[in-house]
Amino acid sequence: MRHSDLTTALTDRTAKTFLGILFGAVLIVALLNLLVPAESGLHVSSYTVSLLGKYLCYALLALALDLVWGYCGILSLGHGAFFALGGYAMGMYLMRQIGDRGVYGHPTLPDFMVFLNWEELPWYWHGFDSFGFAMIMVALVPGVLAFVFGWLAFRSRVTGVYLSIITQALTYALMLAFFRNELGFGGNNGLTDFKDILGFSLREDSTRVALLIASAVALGGAFVLSRWITGTRLGRTVMAVRDAESRARFLGYRTEHYKLWIFTLSAVLAGIAGALYVPQVGIINPGEFSPLNSIELVVWVAVGGRATLYGAVIGAILVNYGKTVFTGVMPEAWLFALGGLFVAVTVFLPQGLVGLAQSLLKPKRQPDATDKEADHEPA
Amino acid sequence: MPRVLLLIFMLLGVAGTALAQTSAAPTDDAGQTTMASPDGEGRPSESVAPGVSKEEALRTSLAKFKSRDFDVKAEAIETIARSGHERGEALLQALLDRELLHDLAGDRIVLGEQADGGWALRDPISEEDVGRAEARAARPVIINNRLRQQIRDLKSVTALANPNPLNRREAARRLVGNTDPVVLDALRARQAEEANPLVKGVIDTALNIAVLRDPASHLNERLNAIDAVAGSLEPAVRNVLRDRLAQSDAAAERNAAERALSKIDQRTERYETADTLFFGLSLGSVLLLAAIGLAITFGVMGVINMAHGELIMLGAYTTFVVQQIFPDGHEWSLLVALPAAFLVSALVGIVIERGVIRFLYGRPLETLLATFGVSLILQQAVRVIFSPLNRSVVTPEWMSGALEINPIFSLTYNRLYIIVFALIVFFALQLVLKKTRLGLQVRAVSQNRGTARAMGIRSERVNALTFGLGSGIAGIAGVALAQLTNVGPNLGQAYIIDSFMVVVFGGVGNLWGTLTAAFSLGIANKIIEPMAGAVLAKIMVLVFIILFIQRKPRGLFPQRGRAAEE
Numbered sequence: 001m002r003h004s005d006l007t008t009a010l011t012d013r014t015a016k017t018f019l020g021i022l023f024g025a026v027l028i029v030a031l032l033n034l035l036v037p038a039e040s041g042l043h044v045s046s047y048t049v050s051l052l053g054k055y056l057c058y059a060l061l062a063l064a065l066d067l068v069w070g071y072c073g074i075l076s077l078g079h080g081a082f083f084a085l086g087g088y089a090m091g092m093y094l095m096r097q098i099g100d101r102g103v104y105g106h107p108t109l110p111d112f113m114v115f116l117n118w119e120e121l122p123w124y125w126h127g128f129d130s131f132g133f134a135m136i137m138v139a140l141v142p143g144v145l146a147f148v149f150g151w152l153a154f155r156s157r158v159t160g161v162y163l164s165i166i167t168q169a170l171t172y173a174l175m176l177a178f179f180r181n182e183l184g185f186g187g188n189n190g191l192t193d194f195k196d197i198l199g200f201s202l203r204e205d206s207t208r209v210a211l212l213i214a215s216a217v218a219l220g221g222a223f224v225l226s227r228w229i230t231g232t233r234l235g236r237t238v239m240a241v242r243d244a245e246s247r248a249r250f251l252g253y254r255t256e257h258y259k260l261w262i263f264t265l266s267a268v269l270a271g272i273a274g275a276l277y278v279p280q281v282g283i284i285n286p287g288e289f290s291p292l293n294s295i296e297l298v299v300w301v302a303v304g305g306r307a308t309l310y311g312a313v314i315g316a317i318l319v320n321y322g323k324t325v326f327t328g329v330m331p332e333a334w335l336f337a338l339g340g341l342f343v344a345v346t347v348f349l350p351q352g353l354v355g356l357a358q359s360l361l362k363p364k365r366q367p368d369a370t371d372k373e374a375d376h377e378p379a
Numbered sequence: 380m381p382r383v384l385l386l387i388f389m390l391l392g393v394a395g396t397a398l399a400q401t402s403a404a405p406t407d408d409a410g411q412t413t414m415a416s417p418d419g420e421g422r423p424s425e426s427v428a429p430g431v432s433k434e435e436a437l438r439t440s441l442a443k444f445k446s447r448d449f450d451v452k453a454e455a456i457e458t459i460a461r462s463g464h465e466r467g468e469a470l471l472q473a474l475l476d477r478e479l480l481h482d483l484a485g486d487r488i489v490l491g492e493q494a495d496g497g498w499a500l501r502d503p504i505s506e507e508d509v510g511r512a513e514a515r516a517a518r519p520v521i522i523n524n525r526l527r528q529q530i531r532d533l534k535s536v537t538a539l540a541n542p543n544p545l546n547r548r549e550a551a552r553r554l555v556g557n558t559d560p561v562v563l564d565a566l567r568a569r570q571a572e573e574a575n576p577l578v579k580g581v582i583d584t585a586l587n588i589a590v591l592r593d594p595a596s597h598l599n600e601r602l603n604a605i606d607a608v609a610g611s612l613e614p615a616v617r618n619v620l621r622d623r624l625a626q627s628d629a630a631a632e633r634n635a636a637e638r639a640l641s642k643i644d645q646r647t648e649r650y651e652t653a654d655t656l657f658f659g660l661s662l663g664s665v666l667l668l669a670a671i672g673l674a675i676t677f678g679v680m681g682v683i684n685m686a687h688g689e690l691i692m693l694g695a696y697t698t699f700v701v702q703q704i705f706p707d708g709h710e711w712s713l714l715v716a717l718p719a720a721f722l723v724s725a726l727v728g729i730v731i732e733r734g735v736i737r738f739l740y741g742r743p744l745e746t747l748l749a750t751f752g753v754s755l756i757l758q759q760a761v762r763v764i765f766s767p768l769n770r771s772v773v774t775p776e777w778m779s780g781a782l783e784i785n786p787i788f789s790l791t792y793n794r795l796y797i798i799v800f801a802l803i804v805f806f807a808l809q810l811v812l813k814k815t816r817l818g819l820q821v822r823a824v825s826q827n828r829g830t831a832r833a834m835g836i837r838s839e840r841v842n843a844l845t846f847g848l849g850s851g852i853a854g855i856a857g858v859a860l861a862q863l864t865n866v867g868p869n870l871g872q873a874y875i876i877d878s879f880m881v882v883v884f885g886g887v888g889n890l891w892g893t894l895t896a897a898f899s900l901g902i903a904n905k906i907i908e909p910m911a912g913a914v915l916a917k918i919m920v921l922v923f924i925i926l927f928i929q930r931k932p933r934g935l936f937p938q939r940g941r942a943a944e945e
Contacts (some may be wrong), residue, residue, distance in 0.1 A: 075744045092491040152929045161683050161743045162932060165879050172876050173921040176914050222552050291876070299860055302748060335759035340750020345740050 015227060018310050019220050022099035026052070026216040030209045042047045050280050051324065055317045056215035060222055062300045062316035063309055064269035067226050069298070069310070070307030071235065072262045073242035075160075078167030079270050080294035081174050082142035084284065086271025088178075089141055091191035091284040092125060093134035094202075099197050112186045122184045136274040139268045146267030147260065148197075151253045154256035154263075159245070168291050175289035190285025197279050208280070219313070222269050226309050236260050260325060296338070304347045305352025315352060421500050434504055437464045441488040441503055444474075444520045446482055453526055457561075460533040466504050468537065472532045477519040479503070482517050491517060536565040544575040551581040553787070556615030558592045588776060591619045598629050599890075605632070609639035610646055611944035612786045617643055648790040655905050663793035663901025664801035665863065667894060668856035669804060669874040674730075674893040675849030677882055679825045680842065681878050682736055683747040686754035687878060688871025689761075690728060690850045694720035694857020699770045708772045715860065720854035728758075728850020740842075754871065761868045769865035778862060792814060796857055800889060804855060805894055811848070812890070821845045825888070830887040880924050886934030900924075 025090045029052055032044040095110045104114040104284050108121055129131040153163055181187035200207040230233045240248045241255045249255045278284045305317020325333040348354055445454035459467050473479045473490055480491040482500060498512045538550035554562055566582050574578045587604040590596050608616045622635040646915040669691060676684045697720040705712045731753055739746045778796055783789040812818035818840045823831040832838050881900060885892030900920060907916040
């Protein structure tokens with residue numbers, strides 16, 4: 001699996017299959033939605049289009065987590081925070097786009113600020129009327145937070161479970177903070193009632209399809225980028241850090257730099273996923289910061305299989321499809337199913353579905369090789 | 380550690396006082412009933428008269444309530460209070476509650492309750508049914524705020540003669556700042572008889588304030604009064620001293636008032652600190668209870684149990700179920716709930732260990748995920764069985780109320796008991812770990828599994844039992860938490876992150892560290908809270924811990940030696 005330059009990352013068989021299925025499916029859905037009349041049995045509703053778009057955003061988020069967990073062994077239980085921050089940055093742009101069409105009709109202030117009797121826009125809301133600025137913030141805010149947090153954590157060698165728990169505390173603290181009205185992000189109602197993006201109405205089918213395609217492009221791009229990175233020297237060092245951190249350090253690698261680098265990149269990807277997610281679901285609120293969301297995300301990756309990238313994508317889509325079906329048919333059973341999934345995957349399927357498929361397809365390996373594999377298993 | 384021990388002894392001392400106070404509570408109730416009796420001591424003697432004429436006098440006074448003149452009504456209230464009739468107290472209360480009616484048809488004063496769009500009437504003295512009246516045919520006797528205050532004062536004056544000193548003190552406190560001559564006469568009369576120093580102190584304060592409020596009083600009298608009240612924490616004292624400071628012509632008096640005020644301020648500040656400390660300790664003990672089971676499973680065994688919060692929740696629900704089984708036993712059902720909750724949570728814990736965790740030893744992150752799945756299942760199971768709504772657990776009588784130290788500082792019993800209880804659980808656990816065979820085996824297995832097995836310890840069984848112990852303690856914590864918060868499916872989630880923070884902050888594998896961490900985080904939270912608000916305080920504490928772990932990744936009291944290497 002050597003693919004040290006971008007062209008091989010794009011053209012090897014796995015990448016081709018993945019990108020082919022991804023864009024093929026999205027294209028079919030887009031065409032069936034836009035061209036086939038609504039009466040036809042083949043028509044795909046715009047609800048389905050947005051749902052698929054949502055799944056793709058989740059898949060991108062799962063991919064971001066797989067990058068740190070699968071390849072670097074950092075189990076972040078706070079990745080939902082980066083996702084939500086990206087979402088809030090996009091939400092702020094969309095709020096500013098409402099302009100004077102809000103309930104109170106104030107030219108600059110969003111409805112909730114008028115409601116709270118605020119006189120003017122807080123300083124951190126300035127600039128978000130520009131799409132470009134908002135997009136920079138989508139990447140910058142989660143990136144900087146991850147950088148600062150990671151710099152503090154990795155430098156003092158906080159690892160394993162401790163790191164997991166403080167990432168969870170991070171997202172929990174942010175959730176509490178965003179629930180406060182005084183923070184200026186709409187309190188527990190969050191940001192909603194969006195009207196349009198870049199001048200296109202969010203209610204239009206064509207806008208929804210465009211957002212779906214944008215999500216697919218982001219996911220495909222992130223997939224190729226991640227594959228390329230994991231094939232480079234840097235990526236291989238990251239994996240060495242995962243497998244034996246002390247050994248890598250003694251060999252002279254500054255392991256904390258590698259971890260910080262990959263953690264920050266992953267946070268940026270998560271932020272982008274959040275930014276694409278918000279216009280498709282039409283709301284962002286502090287619930288996205290809840291620790292449960294972040295931990296649910298971990299199970300998507302675990303179900304799919306770690307350190308494969310496409311495994312995370314498959315896991316995210318399958319689990320979320322299951323969630324949609326379950327919560328529709330028998331809502332009480334969903335949490336039982338999710339809980340069972342956590343237990344079953346960790347106990348019976350440590351390598352996820354991808355690992356299961358591989359072990360079924362490939363001939364049995366030599367026993368000593370299996371042992372070696374087990375030693376290097378990411379914790 | 381000696382400092383910690385000292386603190387604990389202090390707390391046990393306070394707890395002892397609390398227990399003494401509760402045993403006085405039944406007499407308190409008895410005192411309430413005797414309050415209405417005509418033979419209460421210290422009652423003005425002129426009212427002693429034969430029963431029949433007393434009743435006639437009472438009826439004459441009641442008739443005055445037909446008048447629209449508030450002065451006439453005030454007079455009537457006065458005579459009723461002094462009549463010494465056993466119904467006097469109840470009638471004045473009825474007047475306050477708007478249950479004393481003027482029946483326009485019969486032109487009489489009666490007791491009445493609203494019934495079927497009209498009034499059900501009763502005789503004010505015999506309480507016999509005397510028919511009913513249409514809604515418009517009767518109207519409640521109208522009183523104004525002055526009369527309301529008068530009734531309350533009179534009730535307090537009556538209560539000054541209550542046999543229970545706590546009630547007497549309470550009554551005297553209500554009269555502090557009152558300058559009504561009738562009230563002052565009653566206070567003076569009581570002052571002469573009062574034997575209890577606490578009650579006497581309050582009465583003295585009340586009389587001294589009266590001196591300061593009296594424009595005719597002599598300067599020396601006032602100076603003496605100021606000296607006497609300096610340091611008293613009654614709000615009325617502060618008010619009167621402020622007034623004297625602003626109004627007095629004599630420099631000596633102004634100086635004295637200023638000195639007294641600053642003394643009061645100092646004391647107030649001291650007690651406010653004590654109050655914060657107490658709340659911090661009680662929050663700390665809640666944290667300790669929630670975290671201590673985790674200190675066993677996570678700290679000693681190294682198992683990340685994300686379902687720990689749900690084990691606490693199961694304990695809380697067990698309390699609820701036990702109360703449903705014994706609907707009349709609220710006073711003692713906690714004693715059943717404690718072992719029941721321990722057993723329920725311990726059994727569930729052992730099932731989790733045998734069914735899931737034992738396959739995942741040595742893979743901490745997988746354990747975290749699997750137990751998280753278990754927590755989801757447990758939460759949802761509770762939602763399905765008990766409904767997603769919160770259930771309320773009845774707090775027993777002996778846990779409600781407060782131990783009042785002075786007007787601005789009181790200790791609520793439920794918090795006091797939680798502090799004591801948390802410490803008892805903590806030391807019991809220490810004993811189990813240090814003195815029992817199981818404890819020895821637990822420590823052996825956690826230090827070196829291989830050697831322990833070579834010595835003949837069945838490590839599998841020890842694992843299950845240890846996990847059961849930690850889980851059972853979580854269940855006991857649930858019983859305690861059920862007394863403080865709502866019992867609902869999300870109860871556990873509220874505590875899981877806090878518990879981990881406490882254990883990690885204190886240093887994994889160190890029970891003393893857990894104790895110190897729980898109390899210091901609790902107190903820190905309560906110190907920040909008034910400055911920044913509850914949510915911000917919590918965030919600040921979380922951020923502090925995050926930063927702290929960066930500095931000292933292994934907590935306050937890190938483990939040393941071989942065990943630390945793993």
